[in-house]
Amino acid sequence: MSSENLDVFLPVVIMAVIAVVIYAGAIIASKILSNLNPTPQKQTAYECGEEPVGTAWSQFNIRFYVVGLIFIIFDVESVLMFPVAAVFKELNEIGHGGYVLIIFLSFISVLLEGIAYCWKKGDLNWVMSYQKNKSGVK
Amino acid sequence: MFIWVLFLISALLILGTSVAALVTKNIMHSCIYLLGTLLGISGLYITLNADFVAVTQIMVYVGGIVILMLFAVMLTGGKEFVSKGQQLLGLAPLMGSKSTYVFGLFGALVFGGIFAKLISYIVKLPIDSTEQKIQSTVESIGKLLITDHVLAFELSSVLLLGALVGSAIIARPRRES
Amino acid sequence: MNSTVVSFFSQFEFFNDAVKSLSETLGFNTYAAVSLLVFLVAATVLTIVCATIGGLGTYAERKISADIQARVGPNRVGPYGLLQPLADALKLLTKEDIFPANADKFMFYLAPFLCVLGVFTTLAVLPVSSGLTLTHLNVGVFYIIAVSSLVGVGVFLGGYASNSKWSMLGGMRGASQIISYEVPITISIIAIVVLSGGMSFEKIVSSQGGLPHQWFIFHNPFTFIGFFIFFVSGLAETNRAPFDLPEAESELVSGYHTEYTGMRFALFALAEYVEIFVLCAVASTLFLGGYQLPLPETIVSKMPAAAVQLWQTVIFFIKALALYYVVIWVRWTLPRIRVDRLMSICWKVLTPFAIFNLIGVSIWMVVFKGESLLKIIFH
DSSP states (O other): OOOSSSSGHHHHHHHHHHHHHHHOOOOOOOHHSSSOOOOOOHHHHOOSOOOOOOOOOOOOOOHHHHHHHHHHHHHHHHHHHHHHHHHHHHHHHTTTTHHHHHHHHHHHHHHHHHHHHHHHHTTOOOOOOOOTTSSSOO | OHHHHHHHHHHHHHHHHHHHHHSBBBBOOOOOHHHHHHHHHHHHHHHHHHHHHHHHIIIIIIIIIHHHHHHHHHHHHSSBBBBBOOBBBBTTTTSSSSSHHHHHHHHHHHHHHHHHHHHHHHHOOOOSSSSSOOOOOOOHHHHHHHTTSHHHHHHHHHHHHHHHOOOOHHOOOOOOO | OBBHHHHTTSSSSHHHHHHHHHHHHHSOOOHHHHHHHHHHHHHHHHHHHHHHHHHHHHHHHHHHHHHHHHHHHOOOOGGTTTTTHHHHHHHHHHHHHOTTTTTTTHHHHHHHHHHHHHHHHHGOOOOOSSSSSOOTTHHHHHHHHHHHHHHHHHHHHHHHHHTOHHHHHHHHHHHHHHHHHHHHHHHHHHHHHHHTSSSSSHHHTTSSSSSSGGSSSOOOOOHHHHHHHHHHHHHHHHTTTTSOGGGHHHHHGGGGGGSOOHHHHHHHHHHHHHHHHHHHHHHHHHHSTTOOSSSSSHHHHHHHHHHHHHHHHHHHHHHHHHHHHHHHHHHTTTTOOOHHHHHHHHIIIIIIHHHHHHHHHHHHHHHHTTTTTTHHOOO
């Protein structure tokens, strides 16, 4: 009952096309059915009734970037773990389960050390504070 | 048939968005066109039957690296995202300037020549009417990672640890003393 | 291994006869054209069903929240207020599309599209039943996590493009929340992949049984914890209370979709509700047995194929909608979590628990050869 050519990916492309159709349809329908009457008051950004001061595109705190960096590392780690996890059960049944377990656990433990390091050094805190240097002086 | 359609869609997406990423003057738009390019590359991987690599591409690149690049651009201070046209040392072409088009044209001629050579090689192949039977690549990748390339697998975890520690050290706030 | 709707139908005589007669009348091999047509019809039906569930989700949210808060909720439009989502959709269609003067036009238009794309492409592998799923990709569950990360980009762009400080803050917080909580979700999914021996939904569901004691949630204590890690991280991933800081009404004036009006806002909301449904569907497939019928194998093999598929679909929707009710229930019960505690919950609680979960499941696989706890005790 399995399909052995690349038609398995056809629904993915079809659903992407359906998403485009839904978006385009919604925009076109609203263009037809609604009126368009832009005034300066409607077009300013909403700030609970006050006039907005300055632009919003200012420099942001570095904590967002640190979260993104740590996420990338764990993302790549989990991507590497997926194929090994997928063959774990099969190899376990023919008896090589212990060997795969040792490989798997050594991979995870290295990254567990990484997260322990980040936790201890305070990189996982949302509010980042200055680090003490070795003599204890801030 | 489906392979050709998907290849055409992906190739057009890649070409269009990568040219747009080079030509636009706004760096945030560049990041978004890069997202389109990476999605197109993932489509190409599907035509080559590398389903695991295609989904990895979406997960790591589109879901992670594009967001990281957007955060990084926001971090560098966002008064002006539009490039003004001052060249660096007079050598490197700036986004959207005339030299971008000139270099792009030369690059297109070179790659067009290579492409034509490849096409001439492909169309001389005998016509095969039966489609290849495909097999999923996940199990083979898993088994190879454990048997042949286990050292690379373990060393990649050490490499990721190094990257994690390095980026954490760089991103820590430092008191200027 | 990889089966699709078309390969399921091609088991049956009537499908093959129809293709053969169509080929004879038209003169060429119409298998590809017929399969494309079947895929299109099935995809459209599934999209309409899921979009309706998304729309009714808004209605269900208002009714259930009214019930929890001891009031009545919408009851004017249609019987018991059931046509309320239709009224909302028609209202949003006729609202003016306000485009802020200083906003970035390209990204303003692109942000809802990315959210809609990220959510609707996950419907292609939704495990509705063993035959009627659009496609049982071999990388099924991995594909769903990968494509859901497009929603994070959409949230960030929505916040950035509006050029309003509320939106920008909501967008950046939303994007960092979504990417952070992907880590515990992915690691708890790896634990289930270890137990079931494959990433395809078909394999995961067939490793479980239909009765509750055969589900993965009761397989061993690690998967029990894993279910809650997955569920809580999924709530945070879809920006759902108590993790809804990016769109908190009292704090950020609706966050990253403050400046969106009309149909674009409707698309953001639709994408969110369908994403919650997909999350509940994936949780019920991975941990609660999916579409498996709670009947012994001997009875199932005697039933006609159409009945089996129908009952599997019904069971799938019952489980997914039960979890949907729990998601709505949690929203109106718990208070909102502050942003720094939100991040520390992810990185200091959920991720270490998920990693220890994974280690525990791997050791269980080797030591107990993958047998469930109840089988070990009662043998």
